[in-house]
Amino acid sequence: MTDDPPEMTPTVSCSRCGREWELSYELDDQRAGNRALEQFALDHHRHTGHYPDGVSPWIADCRRCPCTDRFLGERPARRFATTHARHTAHTVSLHYPESDEVEQIDGPKN
């Protein structure tokens, strides 16, 4: 009988780079772990142009201007899309991660 907590994955790998990294964080603080992964993924994307394995961004893509941004959470992605749509009256396509689903965020209709 074991009281070990379920295994969490403190490593992140990238098949494109063929590398694996250990994320050092306190295992008893899952939120810090998620932040560490998020930070790592954003840094990795900044340096290499792609995300590590298992990380899929939300993509907010304006259909009227070249304004595109990627987010690792729905809330910031949706906030960006609605803010841009409201300020510019552009329609922004919000692409769901790991899905073909696309939501259209419209600006104010007058």
Ligand SMILES: [Zn+2]
């Ligand atoms: Zn990589």
Ligand SMILES: [Zn+2]
């Ligand atoms: Zn726009």
